[in-house]
Structure formats: structure tokens, C-alpha cells
Amino acid sequence: MNRIGRAGVLVTLGISVARLVWSGQFGWFVQQRMRWPLVAAAVALLVLGAVEVTAAARQERRDPASARRAAGPTVGWLLGLPLLVVVAVAPTSLGAAAAARAAGYVPSDPRSGFQPLPDEGPVPLTLFEFLNRAVADDQRSLDGVEVELTGIVVHDPALPAGADFALTRFLVSCCAADAIPLQVAVRGAGAPYPDDTWVRVRAVWRPSATPYTELVRPWWVEADAVSVEIVADPPASPYESPY
Amino acid sequence: MPLALAALSRGRVAWADGDDVRLWSTLFVSVCVQALPFLVLGVVLSGIIAAFVSPELVQRVVPRRPFLAVPAAGVAGVALPGCECGSVPIAGSLIAAGTPPAAALTFLLAAPAINPVVLAATAVAFPNDPRMVAARLLASFVTAVAVGSWWARRGDSTLLASLRHAGHDGDGAARWARAVDAASRDLVHAGGWLVVGAMAAATIQLLVPRSVLDAVAGNEVLAVAALAVLAVLLSICSEADAFVMVGLPQFSLTSRLVFLVVGPVIDLKLIAMQSGILGRAFTVRFAPLCFAVAVLSAVVVGQVVL
Known part of the structure; x- marks a missing residue:
């Protein structure tokens, strides 16, 4: 040169x-x-x-x-x-193909210290926050609260019976090469949605009958949809940040 | 990591198709885009060092004795917050300017591993294990100082002889011209090798089967070996590696500490950049040394602290 x-x-x-x-x-x-x-x-x-x-x-x-x-x-x-x-x-940006090849985020063990959620729903939450509260919050702050989650639709053959799709977003701390899928299995979505569609889902956490720590991986955090709405303009950042 | 731990996840095997090519491209381009600002910062600093820092200045500032210079260089690593890509050209120009190689190499290893950004990221990633931050700081510092000290005693100085100094005569304008020339040369040099490393990392991320990892997690020795090798192959930024380890809770804390200590001192993209900037003969000896010392240091610190 x-x-x-x-x-x-x-x-x-x-x-x-x-x-x-x-x-x-x-x-x-x-x-x-x-x-x-x-x-x-x-x-x-x-x-x-x-x-x-x-x-x-x-x-x-x-x-x-x-x-x-x-x-x-x-x-x-x-x-x-x-x-x-x-x-x-x-x-x-990363989509369903990337999620299928990857292992999802697993929150750490139960702990306290989560702030209480407002009484008036729906409460907008990141998928990262939702998963952490669902799995790790020893106060169970998500119980019965209607939340609003945004992500893409992913159909995964390993979804639990009765779930329509995995609402998915990627946790990216530096670049897409360190992405970890954040996934919630959504039930009761009504209409079918194709892979990689951006949707806003209002839903309520569906607690697991068996404690998450006793489940065999891969297991899912599930939610019952109240409404599903297609998002015309995807968010500026397709990814969530852990900070 | 998930991407990292690709192929066989959830029982699916996919051969290269359009999706795979696109995914590979996203991973490849993102490693390049992420590294570029740090690389540019690194070559600008290295250009300035090459043109303005004289061997006389280095002799005045850097302690003469290695047992002082090496730990001091380790502590100085705190001053460069960022990923590892920028520190390679800086280490090269420091050596060219007359810094004792042992001190410059200690700085090279410490800068990406021990800085506030990386330690904060580790604290966020391990909210239940605050000792992970202390363990990482300690094990990485010990690794940098141990490798530097070893190099001070046993290092082969002829291996780095090719790093020549540009010369310091001339007025201000001539020096700036030299700084620009040195920065441009380092940029195409380290940048070209960075692209090689990014291609390798993107490919490996699509190939490492997750089932293999699940199989070895139960055996502590295998777990340490697997995560040490994985750290080298995946080439993830030091700012991001802690979050990747959160995704592998089936592994012990010590084996995950090994991943966090090995990754910033040696991985595919660092090997590519070091052999480009510091020389192939040097890297052939330096990389295995770093790997062995980092694994040992992390295992010992993990046993004591975690």
C-alpha cells in the first residue's frame, strides 16, 4: 500500500x-x-x-x-x-435468525431491592427489567400488574405449548456480537404475526407453577397478552442496554 | 453470548444460508464499528508519542528499575478507559520511544482490563457477587505485572528490535507531519489486522456449539479450560464480556473469572493486531505466556477471593 x-x-x-x-x-x-x-x-x-x-x-x-x-x-x-x-x-439489526441460534438471558438468583411498580397500569418496562423482576424479585412486584413491552416477534419451535410467539429483544452492552436475546413467551396474542414484526404488547406476567430455579433449561418466562399492537416506527435503538 | 454460543442451541442445526450470511455480516461489521473509535484514539495517541516523546523524556519519566516501572505501568493502565484495540499501537510507539518493553507490555495488558468502565460493567453484570469486581481487578493486575516482570528478566529484546524510532529532530511542523504519518501507518496496519480478527471472531461465534459448553460445565477443570479457550476465540470487548458471562450461570464463578481475565489480554483479534504491530516472532512467544499467566492468576485469585 x-x-x-x-x-x-x-x-x-x-x-x-x-x-x-x-x-x-x-x-x-x-x-x-x-x-x-x-x-x-x-x-x-x-x-x-x-x-x-x-x-x-x-x-x-x-x-x-x-x-x-x-x-x-x-x-x-x-x-x-x-x-x-x-x-x-x-x-x-439482529432478528429471529439470530435469536434461534442463541441461548436466552437468564436472570440471576432471587434478590431484593427492586423498586415497587406504580399501581396504575400499563407500566412500560424493558424486557430486561421484566425478566429480572419475573425471575429474581423476591417481593414479586410483577404479580397482577399490566405491563407494556416492545420487541420483535420470533417463532421458536421450543416455545411452551399454548404460547403464540416469543417477544424478543437483544441485550447489547457494546456491539451486536455480544447480544443476548431477552425473550418472553406470549400467550393469547389473537392474530398471527410474522417473524421480525415490531410489536407493542400489553400483558400480565404468568407466574410459573414450579419455581424457575427448579426448572430444566431452556425454560421460559411467560405472559398473558391483553393486547398486541404492530409498531409502525421501530425504536431508534433496536437493542436494550443493561445500564 | 447466545450468538456466541450459536449453532446447536435449542437443538437446531442450520447450514449456511442467507440468514447465516446476513448474521455473519452483522457480527463482523459490528465488531469493526465498535473497535474503530478506540483504534483511532489509540493511533492518534501513538502518533503523538512517536513524534513528540523522545527517549530522553522517557528516561526521565519512567523509573529505571523494572521492579518499579512494571507495577507503575500497571497502575497507569487505569488512565486509558476503553477496549483493548487502542492499546496495541500505543504500546508499540511507547517501545519505539525507548520505554522499557517490560513496562510497555504491562501497560498493554493492564489498560483494557483494569479501568473504571470495565469494572463498573462487571459490577452491573454481577449484582449478587460484588467480589467478582475485586477478583477481576486483582487477577488482571497480577497477570499484567507478572507477565511484565517475566519479560524484564527473561524477555528476548531482539524480538522487538524492529520497532524503530522515527527521530526527533526538526521543528514543530515537521513533527506534526511525522505524527500524522505515524498515525496513518499504524491505522492501516492495526486496522487491517483488526478486520482479520473480526472475521475470525464472527465465524467462531457462529460455529461454537452450545451443547459442548453445557457438557463441560459440571467439571471444574474442564470448565476453566473451556471458558479460557472460549475467551480467546470469541474476542469480545472487555467492556462487554461480563454480561456474556451472566448468560452462563451453570459455570462456577472461578471459571467465569478466568474468562474475564483471559479475554482482555489475549484473543484472536489481539493476536492478529499484535503480530501486525509488534511482530510475529514476538507474538508467538508473548500470546501463550499471557494465556498461561492469566489462567493461573484467575484460578488462584478465584480460590482465595470468590
Whole structure:
């Protein structure tokens, strides 16, 4: 890789990162809090690239032979590969296919310290919060409370009998490669919904007859739907964050 | 992790189809996007070090004796909050600027493992086991200092001889030009290898069968070995690895501590980046050393603290 090629890689990379942030598509790959670090990285890449383009052009005028000498390793061209993959394969946010290949989130052992929920429902909760309260809250704060959960529809052959779909969202702490599916088996959904449909479900937790700790994995946290509504605009971040 | 523990989960086996290619692409691109800001920060700092930090300055600031310099470098790792991708070019330029390799390598190992962001993430992930944070801090620090001390005594200095210094003469403008040149060179260098590591990590995430893990969780020795190897293969950021371990409650706390201590010091993408920046001959010796010391340190600390 010579100096001109190197400058080209820097500029291309800077523009692609800026586009990823501008379009909001970065949220398919990483958490929302990476927005400003990515903007800073794009700016730094563009500044580096601009300085390098100028320097390479000057060098080309003065001493064309030296401008063509190696200024970076061949492996550096691979930096173009993620861009190529984004254009050619058009990956999107994680969906039913990813959930099917993965083991779901299992909350830790029972503990106290959960804040009481408001009496007036429906209470909007993240799936992360819902699962934690269902499994780990020794005060059983979810008992009889109507909650509002948002996620995608996933049909899993391992769903318990009587459940219509697994309401699913992914817990992502850094990037999609560390995603853990958060899943609640929903009963009484009424109409059928295809995989990967974004829905808002109002539901009530259906406690397990056997304590969760005594169940054989994989087991499910279940909920009885009050209403299911298709969400036209998916949330800005398709993922939940543990923080 | 679930993604991580892909293929045979819930009894389903899928051969590569359109879904798999898309999933692989999402995983691959997300590892690259996540690492890029840290890499850019790392190469900008390394460029500045390369152009402005002279061997004379290093000699004034870094303690001469390794038994002081190595722990000091370990503590200095706290100052770089982030994942491991940025620390590789920084370590390279520190060595090129005349820092004793043992101290620079200690910094390389400590920075991604012992910083406030990573420790806070660990505390959030293990609300019922607050000792996990202390155990992680201690085991990672011991690993970094032990590897650094070993390198100070036994390390082969010729392995890092290829890291040449750019020179320090010239006025301010010339130095900035050199900083930009060094940062650009490191970026395409480390970045190219980062892409190699990301491809490997995405592939492994789709291939590791979960059933194998369930089978070994009951045996403590096998559990430690399995999670140590998994940490290397999965190449998850140090900020995220604790949450991945929450997904494996069937494993003992000690074996999960091993995962948290091994991952930040050695994994596929670090091996790729280190062999690119610090040299293949160096990495061939350094990586197994880090792996062995990290496993040992985590097991001992796990027995005592957890």
C-alpha cells in the first residue's frame, strides 16, 4: 500500500463511518452511546486523510518514485472490507435468525431491592427489567400488574405449548456480537404475526407453577397478552442496554 | 453470548444460508464499528508519542528499575478507559520511544482490563457477587505485572528490535507531519489486522456449539479450560464480556473469572493486531505466556477471593 492508497483508505473509512452515524444505521451494530465516539473517529479519520492527501500530492509532484513506495502493509486494504460487506450483503439489526441460534438471558438468583411498580397500569418496562423482576424479585412486584413491552416477534419451535410467539429483544452492552436475546413467551396474542414484526404488547406476567430455579433449561418466562399492537416506527435503538 | 454460543442451541442445526450470511455480516461489521473509535484514539495517541516523546523524556519519566516501572505501568493502565484495540499501537510507539518493553507490555495488558468502565460493567453484570469486581481487578493486575516482570528478566529484546524510532529532530511542523504519518501507518496496519480478527471472531461465534459448553460445565477443570479457550476465540470487548458471562450461570464463578481475565489480554483479534504491530516472532512467544499467566492468576485469585 503506497501513500496515495493509504490516504484513500483513510478518507473512504471516514466518509463511511460518518454516513453510518448520519443514517442512524450504526444502531444496528453498536449501542447508541457509541454515536459521539464514532463522530469523533470519523472527524479524526477525515482530518488525517485530508492532511495525507495533501502530503501525498506534494510528494507526487516532487518525487513520484518515493510517493509510490510502500507506506503501509498490504493487509491495510482489508479496512475496505466492512464497507464492501455493508454494501453487498446489507446486514440489518439482529432478528429471529439470530435469536434461534442463541441461548436466552437468564436472570440471576432471587434478590431484593427492586423498586415497587406504580399501581396504575400499563407500566412500560424493558424486557430486561421484566425478566429480572419475573425471575429474581423476591417481593414479586410483577404479580397482577399490566405491563407494556416492545420487541420483535420470533417463532421458536421450543416455545411452551399454548404460547403464540416469543417477544424478543437483544441485550447489547457494546456491539451486536455480544447480544443476548431477552425473550418472553406470549400467550393469547389473537392474530398471527410474522417473524421480525415490531410489536407493542400489553400483558400480565404468568407466574410459573414450579419455581424457575427448579426448572430444566431452556425454560421460559411467560405472559398473558391483553393486547398486541404492530409498531409502525421501530425504536431508534433496536437493542436494550443493561445500564 | 447466545450468538456466541450459536449453532446447536435449542437443538437446531442450520447450514449456511442467507440468514447465516446476513448474521455473519452483522457480527463482523459490528465488531469493526465498535473497535474503530478506540483504534483511532489509540493511533492518534501513538502518533503523538512517536513524534513528540523522545527517549530522553522517557528516561526521565519512567523509573529505571523494572521492579518499579512494571507495577507503575500497571497502575497507569487505569488512565486509558476503553477496549483493548487502542492499546496495541500505543504500546508499540511507547517501545519505539525507548520505554522499557517490560513496562510497555504491562501497560498493554493492564489498560483494557483494569479501568473504571470495565469494572463498573462487571459490577452491573454481577449484582449478587460484588467480589467478582475485586477478583477481576486483582487477577488482571497480577497477570499484567507478572507477565511484565517475566519479560524484564527473561524477555528476548531482539524480538522487538524492529520497532524503530522515527527521530526527533526538526521543528514543530515537521513533527506534526511525522505524527500524522505515524498515525496513518499504524491505522492501516492495526486496522487491517483488526478486520482479520473480526472475521475470525464472527465465524467462531457462529460455529461454537452450545451443547459442548453445557457438557463441560459440571467439571471444574474442564470448565476453566473451556471458558479460557472460549475467551480467546470469541474476542469480545472487555467492556462487554461480563454480561456474556451472566448468560452462563451453570459455570462456577472461578471459571467465569478466568474468562474475564483471559479475554482482555489475549484473543484472536489481539493476536492478529499484535503480530501486525509488534511482530510475529514476538507474538508467538508473548500470546501463550499471557494465556498461561492469566489462567493461573484467575484460578488462584478465584480460590482465595470468590
